[in-house]
Amino acid sequence: MAALLGGHTSVHFFTGGNGDMLGFADAGFLPLYAANHDSASVATARENFPGLYVREDDVQNIHMGAVPSAHVLVASPICTEASPNSGKTAPRELVELDGNGRPVPGTAWPLTRITMWEPVRYAEVHRPLAYVGENVPAFGNSPLFKAWLHVWDALGYTPVLASVNAAHLKVEGMRPLPQSRDRLVWCFLRNDIAAANGLPDLRPTCDAMCPTCGPVEGVQHWKKNPELPVGEYGPDHRQYYYVCPDRRCGARVEPLTRGIGDVIDFSVQGDRFGDGYFKGKQRRTRTPYEQATRDKVAAGIQEFGGKPFIVTLRRNCSHSSLDEPIGTISAQGGGHHYLARPTADLAIDNCEYRPLTIREKARCQGFPDHHTFAGSESEQRLQVGNAVPVNVAYWLALRVKAVLPH
Structure with a gap:
């Protein structure tokens, strides 16, 4: 030793x-x-x-x-x-x-x-x-x-x-x-x-805001079997959530989180959504985005107007604010998260659209x-x-x- x-x-x-x-x-x-x-x-x-x-x-x-x-x-x-x-x-x-x-x-x-x-x-x-x-x-x-x-x-x-x-x-x-x-x-x-x-x-623990006590350090509350703390966060169908540490209160509290907008490099330009994307390694021809992706972009523009937002290409996911964390970056490198920046006319096809960069994903991991x-890019x-x-x-x-x- x-x-x-x-x-x-x-x-x-x-x-x-x-x-x-x-x-x-x-x-x-x-x-x-x-x-x-x-x-x-x-x-x-x-x-x-x-x-x-x-x-x-x-x-x-x-x-x-x-x-x-x-x-x-x-x-x-x-x-x-x-x-x-x-x-x-x-x-x-x-x-x-x-x-x-x-x-x-x-x-x-x-x-x-x-x-x-x-x-x-x-x-x-x-x-x-x-x-x-x-x-x-x-x-x-x-x-x-x-x-x-x-x-x-x-x-x-x-x-x-x-x-x-x-x-x-x-x-x-x-x-x-x-x-x-x-x-x-x-x-x-x-x-x-x-x-x-x-x-x-x-x-x-997490920094949280209790509706009764104000800023607190939230503690885990397990719905079942706290002796085996194995599970995921979520107030509905997951295994634990956070509560106020004051036992006289014990109210459910929401963690204070950091938005993905903190790590976005807005100097990196995207492509026009209506132009589609390059399919394959040769990058010669563009393919139009699928209707499901188009619907997610449209929904984001409708909710956030001219503000940039995130589109997540996963089942049961859609669009989210830059003030929220993104979902998990996958072990395959996280090709699920895209930044959408609407233009002044709010047209879907004119929206600027790009995947998060490797550096932005690295910042999401704390690097x-x-x-x-x-x-190579795929190895990174x-x-x-x-x-x-x-x-x-x-x-x-x-x-x-x-x-x-x-």
């Missing part, structure tokens, strides 16, 4: 866009090692963390004895392997293997994150003080999740779970993100550390503008969409650090 006199250290098995490393580094951790199978993600880590040893390889192939010991392991398992995603409980497609049993080029999607068993291998060898990670909330309802917890219990670790939303989370010195992104987060703390220092406080992304989109939100990683790092020996 690295000496505590030099500060707390971390090992990262999922580099991606580096959201987790950035959050932990900002909280005072020293990253010792990072690994990812994707060459563009590895290049991103090397550009933003000069001098850090970053290994390009599938984590499944790495001998844990060759990885340095650190106080904290930070690693987020692949969501498609262990959790339902749009009703699916397995990877979207079979991975084609070559004669040596290795995935052939073009089947990288199932390898975009390590599996849930790789942190177990590291813990068996190095016994870190804590293991930290995040995933979609459905991960906690997957068939293997409880078995996974039993494995960590057998290794001598106590789990602490929490469900957070990046658009609400109150973090010391950092604003909420203009993206509604529900995540399940955890810290598995080694039992001897838990006995000496207690468990980390992973109870999220500062000086954080660079390597690789994937890194941004797959990243751990920086404010979530920073909050986790601070809460875990508070119970580690100094």
Whole structure:
């Protein structure tokens, strides 16, 4: 175990866009090692963390004895392997293997994150003080999740779970993100550390306005089973919402959020909506937008008049104000959110229309503008969409650090 006199250290098995490393580094951790199978993600880590040893390889192939010991392991398992995603409980497609049993080029999607068993291998060898990670909330309802917890219990670790939303989370010195992104987060703390220092406080709060008490720090209220805080935010059909912390009041409160307009670069010009869009990589011919998209733009113009607004191309989504957070940027890079800027005549075809830029999406994930992304445009989109939100990683790092020996 690295000496505590030099500060707390971390090992990262999922580099991606580096959201987790950035959050932990900002909280005072020293990253010792990072690994990812994707060459563009590895290049991103090397550009933003000069001098850090970053290994390009599938984590499944790495001998844990060759990885340095650190106080904290930070690693987020692949969501498609262990959790339902749009009703699916397995990877979207079979991975084609070559004669040596290795995935052939073009089947990288199932390898975009390590599996849930790789942190177990590291813990068996190095016994870190804590293991930290995040995933979609459905991960906690997957068939293997409880078995996974039993494995960590057998290794001598106590789990602490929490469900957070990046658009609400109150973090010391950092604003909420203009993206509604529900995540399940955890810290598995080694039992001897838990006995000496207690468990980390992973109870999220938000800035909110109580109709009776005024500005308050809202606390989570679970509709069912608060002992297993796994779910998504929402007052209607979701699992939790926020209430006033004054028990005599206890009123439901709405989080104060940050609008997507805060991160929009209005100097970036879009195309005329009526001209359609380029279909295919050649960018030679334009295709008219579908009627469903046209209806969303028309509805936004009718509601917001000449003001810019967001169009979200997802089922059950339409248009939204720049004063609101956008919906989750997907792991595929979030090609669902478009900025619409009506002209003075409010004509649909004359409306300026464009997707959010990679930098705007990166800001929605909490990345500062000086954080660079390597690789092609599609590789950069994937890194941004797959990243751990920086404010979530920073909050986790601070809460875990508070119970580690100094």
